[in-house]
Amino acid sequence: MFAGNVLASIDLSGMLNISGDANVNNVSISYDATAGAYVASGVNTTITGGTSAVNANTLAARAGGTVFNGGININLGGGNDVAVISGNSANTAANLVGGLAIDTGIGNDSVTIDNITVGGDITLIGGVGNDRLTLTNATAGGNVSVSGGAGNDTIVVSSLNASGTAGVSIDAGADDDSISVNNATAVAGAVTINAGVGHDQVTAASVNATGALTINASTSAKKDDDRFSLDTATAASLLVNVFGKGRQTVTVSNTTVGSATAAGSATISVLGSGRANVSLSNLNVNASSTAAGSVVVNLGND
Secondary structure (H helix, E strand, O other): OOOEEEEEEEOOOOEEEEEOOOOOOEEEEEEEOOOOEEEEEEOOEEEOOEOOOEEHHHHHHHOOOOOOOOEEEEEOOOOOOEEEEEOOOOOHHHOEOOOEEEEOOOOOOEEEEEEEEEOOOEEEEOOOOOOEEEEEEEEEOOOEEEEOOOOOOEEEEEEEEEOOOOEEEEEOOOOOOEEEEEEEEEOOOEEEEEEEEOOOEEEEEEEEEOOEEEEEEEOOOOOOOEEEEEEEEEEOEEEEEEEEOOEEEEEEEEEEEOOOOOOOEEEEEEEEOOEEEEEEEEEEEOOOOOOOOEEEEEEOOO
């Protein structure tokens, strides 16, 4: 029995639009090398009322085009939805000229994006609910934004490269969240990680930003214990802001900020009525020819 139905179409701009309903939608969009096209299929979900997979090139022909290589826009609406997007970075024919945007709406949703190359932005919105958002092996000509919204979210980002001037933004929203970022690079912008209010764990490793690297978090009214770990990173500056009522553990290691032409600065602030455990090792702050680098640690806890 099919739980939901999604509508698939390509507009005149070349955008593949996937629109879900209020039921549970489970949809997969993957690049089929044999067909030479992206193909949309559903699991217990119909595609435009049918049970067969839909070839994006067929939709493009109906819209007056030839082959599809534009962008993908997915809006799944309410329900506990699942979306899997798989490209083929080794095959340039699978590269999208436009961007990739996914909004799962309200519900406990799961989104997996893997092996994708886009010319524009990647935007992933989990909305309200306990969401699992995974973005791996992705290259964006623009910026990357991942937002979990309210709920106990798990966000995994790995092997990401973004060339936009805004860079990479990850925001888990309120409640108890887990964020893992590994091997992420903002070629021309910043990397910002917001854990939001709640009992949170943030692990970041091999993060490189041309601009600032910022990590923000705040606990709720209860005494939550939060953990934040940053290992092996480079950025123009580092800013860690944590406010909590429980035990806050912040670890920064093997990190370099600034350069020979622009002095770096590192500020770690752990404030609130709880206890702070801050560990800094191999934190290198570069001075320029005209200015000294700076390191500031603010501990306002009991």
